[in-house]
Amino acid sequence: MKILVADDSRVMRQIVIRTLRQAGYDDHEIVEAEDGRDAYDKVQSEHPDLVLSDWNMPNMTGIECLQALRSSGSGVPFGFVTSEGSAEMRDRASAAGALFLIAKPFNEETFKDALDGVIA
Amino acid sequence: MTLAPESVARPAHPRQVITALMDEATVEAIANEAWTALVGEDELLVPVPGDLPADTVSAWVDVVGPWTGSVVLTTGRQTAADLTRALLGEAAPELLDHEDVADAIGEIANVVGGNVKAALPGPSTLGLPVVGEAPVVRNPEDVCRIDVLWRGQPLAVSVQGALPPLPTPSPVHDNPHPNGASL
Numbered sequence: 001m002k003i004l005v006a007d008d009s010r011v012m013r014q015i016v017i018r019t020l021r022q023a024g025y026d027d028h029e030i031v032e033a034e035d036g037r038d039a040y041d042k043v044q045s046e047h048p049d050l051v052l053s054d055w056n057m058p059n060m061t062g063i064e065c066l067q068a069l070r071s072s073g074s075g076v077p078f079g080f081v082t083s084e085g086s087a088e089m090r091d092r093a094s095a096a097g098a099l100f101l102i103a104k105p106f107n108e109e110t111f112k113d114a115l116d117g118v119i120a
Numbered sequence: 121m122t123l124a125p126e127s128v129a130r131p132a133h134p135r136q137v138i139t140a141l142m143d144e145a146t147v148e149a150i151a152n153e154a155w156t157a158l159v160g161e162d163e164l165l166v167p168v169p170g171d172l173p174a175d176t177v178s179a180w181v182d183v184v185g186p187w188t189g190s191v192v193l194t195t196g197r198q199t200a201a202d203l204t205r206a207l208l209g210e211a212a213p214e215l216l217d218h219e220d221v222a223d224a225i226g227e228i229a230n231v232v233g234g235n236v237k238a239a240l241p242g243p244s245t246l247g248l249p250v251v252g253e254a255p256v257v258r259n260p261e262d263v264c265r266i267d268v269l270w271r272g273q274p275l276a277v278s279v280q281g282a283l284p285p286l287p288t289p290s291p292v293h294d295n296p297h298p299n300g301a302s303l
Binding site: 008009010011012014015018056057058082083084085086088103104105106107 | 153154156157158204207208209210211220223224226227230231233234235237238242243246248
């Protein structure tokens with residue numbers, strides 16, 4: 001399985017990847033994207049099985065990326081990993097077609113709760 | 121009867137200062153949660169104030185909404201580098217560059233700021249993290265700050281209002297023809 005991790009912070013991408021490993025999802029191929037635009041392009045070129053994306057990013061935000069993907073016909077499973085987890089944002093994420101929203105800070109248990117059933 | 125101009129200009133519902141919306145215990149709880157998750161499970165913030173060194177670095181995010189201001193993390197440069205290594209773990213390069221440190225402390229400020237925003241009345245928007253010299257405190261009444269120690273080193277988290285704006289000189293008086301145009 002190929003997982004695309006999109007965050008404008010390299011440090012946060014490392015933390016997400018490390019948490020995936022700690023949560024037991026350690027045998028998957030990881031692709032990184034540094035903003036929403038890069039994530040959109042890499043969904044087209046790399047065909048990941050899951051996208052884990054930050055919300056607030058320069059160039060294209062996570063929600064804009066998800067909306068652009070759905071408009072282009074892509075149904076790639078998509079979840080947010082973001083520093084904001086308000087009810088309004090969860091509603092917007094869900095309405096745009098996101099499977100889940102993990103609020104930072106998170107730990108491996110949070111990842112397991114969100115990803116079990118999504119990652120085979 | 122004529123109202124004095126300042127009475128007319130006063131808003132019906134004055135903005136609340138941060139201390140009316142949040143206390144230090146909340147900021148400390150948010151910071152501790154971020155530390156445990158990002159820096160490490162055994163990493164504690166000890167609520168003991170310490171003197172920040174002369175050479176500090178700050179990272180902050182702006183919150184714009186019913187309450188508008190910044191969530192600012194400030195610490196010494198060496199502590200910021202230590203934090204970066206702790207966050208990157210095995211992925212830390214032998215030599216850290218400024219970009220790594222800015223990225224790491226910016227992301228901590230982002231996570232703390234996101235959770236501060238969630239505890240404030242909304243709707244609000246959260247800006248992207250900025251790293252540099254901390255924004256000045258505009259209104260000392262509108263500040264909720266904690267001073268803590270991490271691995272014995274001082275660190276401050278300040279939730280500080282952006283209003284009222286600092287007086288800025290009017291460009292009309294300073295330079296009537298900024299582009300060099302003549303009448």
